[in-house]
Amino acid sequence: MAAAHEEAAAWSEEAARRVWGGAVPLQVHLHDADVTALPPPPPFLTLGPRIGYLPLLIPVIKAHFSNALPPGVDTVWFEYKGLPLKWYVPIGVLFDLLCADPERPWNLIVHFRGYPSEILSPCEGEDSVKWSYMNSLKEATFIITGNSKSVMNMSQADQVALWQSVTKGNLDGYKNISTRLKLGPFEEDGLVQTASTERQQSSDEPESPGPGRPCRVPVRFYVRGVQEDLEDIEDAMPVSDWESVSYINRPFEIRKVEGRSYITLGHALQTLLPEFFSSDPQNAEELGSAGGGSDTTNSSRSSQEAEPASASLREATKQAKVKLVRVQGIELDMDIPFLWVANNLKNPEYYLHICVYVSTRKQ
Template sequence: MAAAHEEAARRVWGGAVPLQVHLHDADVTAFPPPPPFLTLGPRIGYLPLLIPIIKAHFSNALPPGVDTVWFEYKGLPLKWYVPIGVLFDLLCAEPERPWNLIVHFRGYPSEILSPCEGEDSVKWSYMNSLKEATFIITGNSKSVMNMSQADQIALWEAVMKGNLDGFKNISTRLKLGPFEEDGLVRTASTERQRQQGSDEPESPGSGRPCRVPVRLYVRGVQEDLEDIEDALPVSDWESVSYINRPFEIRKVEGRSYITLEHALQTLLPEFFSSDAQNAEELDPAAGNSDTTDPSRSSQEADTTKKTKVKLIRVQGIELDMDIPFLWVANNLKNPEYYLHVCVYVGTRKQ
């Protein structure tokens, strides 16, 4: 089992998206125009980290002035803090290889994208997500907050370079996994020991209910779509729901394991259930405020009649819905310990 986990982790960390990057016509100052740049974008990486090598390729054709680099796909500015693999899974209904992107060095769309100062912004975003995930898993983020500067630098460099062994050397000290289903029920004695003990974070298998950090990206496509490759491209980010919704697992009599389907029914009952109360019947924790997004509008009560799940992708894989959810969480999570799930939902025209 340990060998299988190790192999899965290495495949996730070694995963990449072939990119063909074109310089936007407005930024071209040389004739003939430069050829596109071909590279591999790490699935767990971020587009701004590719800027140095991309800029070097196009340097002879760029106009003078201050660079404000950003990327576009079919007219959509790409969010720099979303991992490359997630962007690819979400925006390419039919995987496009190579993935053709346009890079801009001027005219940053600040009304659509948050400011990005290159690597520093990406590092800040990553560390912030790691703190959030640590809080969800252990109940506090002190293990990350108390990291030495040297360990923070080493951890970030391991993520940037795709160095799994270097990452594990630092991340194991955070005690964030693996997620386990055994020992999920805390006894009165262990609870008293926890309350009387130190502020050290608990690992997922220490007896507390298991909580998995999940980020869901819900994209609407035509309800009558027969082939997913015919889905219309995403025209703006308002048509994509970006949801942080931790999944809590408690011991339930008669259940051997939680399936991916059950977890997603609980996380997104408005899309997976024909009955608004179906998820709560499956798991009483579904009605808990921790697993419910307060931003849901009153209109969502009728959403189940208008939507149907078309496709689920995690790390580029269309998974069997009967697979154990904790296997997915343990083996397909990103380095910030979030599980990123892309959901394609068929919607009726209003």
């Protein structure tokens, strides 16, 4: 038994290091309107960390194009096939969601003028990204523990160290700080405490979900529609606007049940997204009301994270067929244990990001 436990721990450690070491090869082109020198500068090749964010790459990108840029200062933004990219979504998630056929390198266009404020929320560089990350961490902590005290009570030095570990891909440094938040690992009965344990808990520690309350896993979905008659997912039409993507936050509640070995990823998805994963409307309604399918409503959520699911996509996918599910760039088997996925493939803000492609029927 001890050997099996050690082997499982080793696999988890390896999975975490692969997630943190994962990167998307990028080829960044300067938009034609921003070119002020001839010949135009060559594209910039770099690796975008999967758990990182596009604005964090701006200093090295700007340095590469500096001799060709127009004078003045403006907010930098990125585009893929005409779609402005949301700066607060991790690079790996953007790639999994927008590239049905993984494009390597991923060809992006960078703009140094004309920020599309009607589409993208304001971004003031790294400070905005850090704020968004910390807000997501607070939200995830609230889901897991019932409040966000552990994050709110972090010292300024710990907040800086935690953020720097994320920006530098330093998993060991991240663990040194994040373990103090007492947020994991997720277990079926791992967060249930006795009354005596609760009395011993200091006011500065995160509250327990309480006796009998299930473990709750923060999950963030990105649901994209593709053509109903699509034979190969690689031939999917590009995402033309963000209205065609549903952005959904839903925690998954796990209750220990006698006689059940584990919860599969497939069961978790059916419970969390019955409107997309169940072809039986009555079954979908039952799954949706059975728990684990409610939208997160924590008041600390940032404005960009509060985007509602696209009503048009929900309507179009009442009889949709799931074509593809990606987590950290991997197409997972639906029989894999959901808790393994949540513990080992989550992002540093403790959210499990899942990209879902569904076929949509034209109305």
